[in-house]
Amino acid sequence: MEDIRISTVTPVYSGEKYLDKLVHKLDALRVKLIDDNCHLILSESIFVVDGAIDQSLTVLKKLELKYDWVRVVVLSKNYGQHPATEAGILYSSGDWVVTIDEDLQHDVDSILEMLATAIVNNSDIVYALPLNKVHKTVFRDNASILYKKIVSKLTGNKNIRLFNSFRIIRGSIARTAAAICGSDMYYDVSLGWFTNSISTFELNLVDYRYSETNNSGYTLRSLLSHARRLFVSSQSNIIRVFSLVGLFSFLIGTGYGLFIIINALSGQYNSFPGWSSLISSILFFGGLISFSIGIMLEYMGVVMGQVQGKPTYFVIDRSKDDQLMSWSVKLLK
């Protein structure tokens, strides 16, 4: 029986306090898998130093020397969490890739249950679904949920509500999505181009960093940038709404214009001179312009999809899952 390999990917920005503990937890998981002899191995943990502002790199270099399965990738500057995660994924080779935050917010022990959930549900992605309020602040927790709900409604992408940085992804999909993902693309949106088989795994998430320091590691600016990236990379239904409003306005303008002309020709025109023609012109041309822009944006959406690498199709091999089925069922019981 062939081993099934798990890779973990962690973007690192200011995690010097947590990295040692995180690697020890990963090591414990690695040892457990070896002891269990279940043909499942944690083959590598990739840490992507994304222009770290503290001594994270020094800590990781020491850990890399101590553990041969720890790999450190250093980015030339701070690119942000998603590009860093994508870089790490492109360095991975596991059958499954787990993305995990640096600050112990994500429980390493849940990785196996998330994998088992993927196997049992025949899924390609499993997102962690927090049972609790992660950040312990009303604004931060609710703003995130509300924003995802709004974008989900506007874009028609139901998966957006599930997006979480603690996820397990089938290796081939993870790497392909990371390879084609453009610089301003939200990684999870591009994952959605490759699969609809998405599950969630409920668990408690705790933001230790926020609890200890009242600092989440994200500035308001970076959160807004994150939000912008999500909105821009999702194909927005709102464009269609504007197009339809434009079309409606154009049709009303046309109809009203015809109505005025007919009335004028039949001598029944009794409105204030100039008002009706002005309104019908505004409706006609405003509607025409809005509708034309809507069509252009639709074209742009198609072109953007192509530029960003949206695939026509993707072939997947899930045959290796069978060997983990009984293990997964047993684990989730």
Next chain:
Amino acid sequence: MKIYRASEDCSSSIIWLFGSGLIGSAISTALEGKFACMKNEIGVIWGAYDQISFTVKKIIKNTESLSKNKDFINVTLVWAAGSTGFYSTIRQTDEEYLFFQKMLDLLIIKSNTFLFNFIFFSSAGALYEGKVDIDYNTDICIKRPYGTLKFKQEEYLRHKKEISSLLILRPSSVYGFIDNKIARSSLISTVVHNALSNRLSTLYGNLYTLRNYIWVEDVANFVIKKIFHFENVMYILAGPKSHSIIEIKKEVEKVAKKKVYFKLNSLIENESDIVFANNILPLEYKNTTVSEGIHKIMQKWNF
């Protein structure tokens, strides 16, 4: 094959280079460019057993005429030759092995005053097919005749007493450029060429097959270093990062500013990932990233 006399001081005054493919050409260029070596060229026809004896005599005669020291000649033999590849049949690989063995046996017998340092190009892909996280402790995994051939060739050389030092190089997916020889220029070069000429590339595998690619000139430069500072050892030459084909496609499209189109051929199986540990390269090996390599190929195509 080509015979060189090194102009600088090195462990061997004479270099025999067998092979004119992707790796052989790159070594030849590196030797000529960096060390201004003198050379003689002798044609070797694969499978022409009746000509082996004549060819061997010619090689030895040429070597003796090039060498400064006529009593004792130190030769570095670089074997980067081969007529078979990943998809060859047992019959084809058996024929290659027989020819390889006969050629070397005769060369060694006839050149009894020569001392041989041997650099042999094996194949990491063929010897570790389907393995992941490969390092020097990884067990060999052979799945096709080409792997058996490479393993047999390595074993033959290891047991050849007349060879004083043996350096075995197991390169992973080598890519590079040979002038006007698209078919032998490796996957990446072919993809670049096809993209530039709006042609379809045939892919034996799938878009997410992982391989560690290495730039042929890096391999050639490493060989030159080893010719001058010989080591009796085995090295795996594999880039520190594995790439999927889709990553290569994206990179080529970015650099070439052209679309890459693939036709998938599933009749020939070559889908399994072959991934090497990131720290496997020798310390003195200078690695060119795939992105840099693609840029270099573009330059060579004069774009």
